Amino acid sequence: MNGRKCEDHGEAEAEEDEFGFKNENNQARKSSIGYYMNLSKPSALFVPQAGEMTQPDVSHIDLTCEDPRVLRYDPAALQSSVTEIKEQADAHNDYLTCPAPRARRPHDLLLLDDIFSLKEAQQEGSLNILLLESSCAVQPTTRAWCALESLAQQNPEAVVWYVMRAGVLNTMVGPAASLLRQYSNLRPVTADLRHLFSGTPLLRLYTTAAWNTNTTWPEVNLADLLRLALVWHLGGMYVDTDVVCIRDVTRLVDVIGWQETSTLGSGVFHLRRHHPFLQSVMQRVADGYQTNKWGWSGPLAFTQVMLQLCGGAKGLVPGGGGAKGLVPGRAGRCQGIDLLPIIAFYPVPASVWKTLFIPQAPRPVTQRYPRSYMIHTWNQLSYRRPIVKDSGSIYDQAARAFCPVTHAFATAYNTVY
Template sequence: MLRKLKILLLIILLLIILVFGLLKTSLKKKHKYLKELLVSGSLGSYSSLAEDTIIKDDILFVMGTNTISHGSDSASTSRPISPYTVLNQGNGILFVETTEKRNPSSLVLCAIESAARVYPDRPVAFFIKGLNDITTEEEENRTRISFPTLSSYKNIYFFPLRMEELFMYTPLITWYKRVLPRWERFWTHVSSDACRFAMMWKYGGIYMDTDVISLHPVPTNNFIAAESFKFTSSSVFGLSPFHSLTWEFMQNFVENYRGNYWGYQGPRLFTRVMRRLCGNLKFKSVDDNVTCGNVSYLHPERFYPIVSSSWKIYFKVWQNLPTFNKSYGLHFWNYRNNEQETMVPGSNTLVEHLYQQHCPSTYGSILKKKVPSGV
């Protein structure tokens, strides 16, 4: 009897230790999440404070001002920096690279440079999987030196892409922990699809693929773009942080995951969610203001004046250059460029004119042979 009692007490003790461990882990996660919300300004009151609030080991620290002033050199380079301190206004322009590449093509550089020029008062964040950790402005400045073509733009920031950390506290984390990348046929693409949803949920702003050249600012904050009159685009969209539509996208991504089908987690996901929530949205003209709730649905002309089947004409000589006055940006359909068409200086092609006008630093680096011309 005494022996059974000892065993019972031992079991109870082990259960107490287990429960205590789980509570401690949960508390740490909650504190981390609270830190993210505080730094991002999503708790409301933080945005009116003049101090950074950091939670570490259950202690609240106050660390000076948190405002990042684009273009200012007066701040100490040892100050902490993170996506939350840079993107805390919810108006960032977001790009992502899900491979280990650290030497972007000229088209990627042009896309980021053109965005920095079109949105000079907004932070442009490039998340790259292959980067080392960046926690201070000094580390970010050192990373910036690795991208000399973009280094002169003070509103461009570089951050490492840490997928598990990015997906935490979203529906995507369960998918990420069970998926096996080596068995995924289109892992680079589906992981990019997932990243754009998580970034939009946590940071808000505008997401663009790295083959979208910006021409003019989008005049609305919450928007989805039509790729054609049949499909919705996944290459560019804008929403405020923690928007309910982004949550719908993430849930659909996980619940209807079919990674072996090209585009199923990208444009087809956008298309099926928008149809379910908004029905068949139709346009009468390019300027037609089509909305679903508080989200604008943009005409295909806004980003896709050149359709997928005609992508090669970007690399042709035009007798009369198009103005693209109705477009906010141009999607280059780079996934179709299996023939490795490039921007050739002196070719007088449409793509050369676009580089000259919208990403002059990138174009100049190509002329100096500091950047390969390939897209």
């Protein structure tokens, strides 16, 4: 991505969608990351020296471009505009409009491209790695940044897409600016969710906000649905934001990993665009959606559909063997999908997640997990667990090696992050 100078955009041709909203012509829209941020400078790792109150260099961010589509200037006008849009959306049963984002300065917010407006994400054979922010947060957590950075670092030939529901990214908090300079393959974007769910069995669940009804974890429900639709439309590898990638995953095609001996995981998987397995999973979710059952549209759906397709003697051949039938927790192949053993994506089981955060004997992470592609941190269980710098914990060792920019920011002024 290269930086661009300010220029006169003129008025973009606008069309109304089926709900009466104005949509700018994507060819005229100049809101790409490279347009608002000069990312052409040489990459520089921000590593503060001991005792220095050094701040990351954000001089490359261009604050002079006065494109009216950037969230800036009058906060009251911004709030009024967002409120008006939300009222229109509510009138059409759209419960997904995020509230007006807040920042110390409105121009700190980077307006994100819709991933469906970018041809590179939709080309056949694209090496897409897809992550989601299903809440309305405008700044990723430290662990999310670490996941994004590790994936970008270990998979330089792929594009790591971070789909943010809020539609904007706060570039002045945390390592955002430095990471976007360091990794040209790291691309925060947004998505029109109605467009995302269109053409899938999940559209009705979205439009009726069923995911947000009678549940204690609406954002988890939404994230489960979003990943299915996103991979269905674009194809690629979906990854949760609570991982650290420790190896290249671009050679993995049509794979799902066992999460435990009885359950397939939906936190990391690769499927090609319009894979029939995804169609079956989405249809099952739509036909019997349960909002307050954990994993109903994620691991449970994956496991039950795979059992239906390959259970008993219906064709799953365990790796290296000849016997047919589903062998829980073990490598195998079914319907053109490779089922990887637990160690591939979930080397530390959820039941012993604390192992990741306690001091360990120094040992390179790749030697500790020689057959793993990622370390999963089980954020639903561990999100309150502090990470101590230089404690020797597996997570701190992994972060230092595989997300060094994020680690440097997180530990610049604190020993706990």
